[in-house]
Amino acid sequence: MQGALGPGHPLEVTGAELVCLAVAQVLLRFNDERHWLRCAPVLVGHLFPRLLSQSEYHRRLRGAGDLMEAAVRWLAARTAARHDTVRLWDGTAVPCGASRQTAQRSGLFGWAGYGVDKSHHRFCWGVELMLVCAPDGLVTGFALVNPKLVKERDAMRMMFAWEKNRPRPGATGVCDKGFAGAGFEAGMAQLGITVVRPARKDESDPGTFPHGLRQRVESVHWTLKGQLGLETRGGRVLSGLWARVLQRLLALNAAIWHNWACRADRKRSLIPYDHPTRLTST
Known part of the structure; x- marks a missing residue:
């Protein structure tokens, strides 16, 4: 490729190409960057004029947070599901380490902490x-x-203070009983959001809570952790x-x-994307 284009430095990997490589890594289930970059030339090398070394990839990826965040929101704003008036919300633990030494020496001090991972009934050190x-x-x-340091209800208040995270007025938020509280529900009502949650033990249960719909956010967590590798520490x-x-x-x-x-x-099916030949064809 370089010879065909003439002399000079190899073509640089653009930000868009970097993001495509990052998405391909996750969809093809390569949780380890070194393993991914060893296999990338064979799997996707024909799609890119140049691939990055491990140090370049790691450095560029850490600096691409704003670009990837913009891409996440761009896709969300252009998908038909954005018009749905129902929103599901919940928190899930993202483990960052297991040992005391990791917690003491990590650069995540102040961001990560010990908390309860409800899905696995365990304590872990990480973020939510x-x-x-x-x-x-x-x-x-x-x-x-x-x-x-931050309770889930306070986290949702902080999230919705930023308009990009906030559902449109008239939306219904389906969540668990951890978000119960008159103050929280009143704050959501001021934003035009109706909170729907299961009844607490001290409340009468009308039996109308959509438990099947509530389980979908749990399945989204499983997709992120089980299929896309979010459970792997890093x-x-x-x-x-x-x-x-x-x-x-x-x-x-x-x-x-x-x-x-x-x-x-x-x-939400990822089956068409977890094989190199299928990913190339799409």
Whole structure:
């Protein structure tokens, strides 16, 4: 390729190409960057004039947080699910380490903390990812918080203070009983959001809570953690952790956007994208 284009330096990898490489890494289930870059020349090398070394890829990826965040939101704003008036929200733990030495020496001090991972019934050291999703799994709002310092209700208030994360007025937010509280529900009502949650033990249960719909946000967490590798520990500094999370959110939104575009029956299905030949054809 270089010889055909004439003498000079190899073509640089653009920001758009970097983001495409990052999404391909996640969709093809390469959680380790070194493993991915060893296989990338064979799997996707024909799609790019130049690939990055491991140090270049890691450095460029950490600096691409703003670009990936913009891409996540761009896809969310151009997918049909954005018109749905129902939003699902919840938090999920993102582990960043297991040992005491990691917690003491990590560059995530102040951001990460010990908290309860409700999905696995365990304590872990890491951050909590707050997600706002459409019923099909499209991510429309997100933030990272310290699980030890910020409660989930406070995290949602802070998220919705930023208009980009906030559902449109008239939306219905489906969540769990951890978001119960008259003050929280009144604050959401001021934003035009109706909170729907299960009844607490001290409340009468009308039996109208959509439990099946509530489970969808749990399945979105499973997709991010089980299929897209968010459960794997990584990110020793905030920029690296943020980029790692955004990689997964971007891959999920890209798949959902494409599934809507090609009228696939299952909007959150990643099966067409987890094999190199299929990824190339799409």
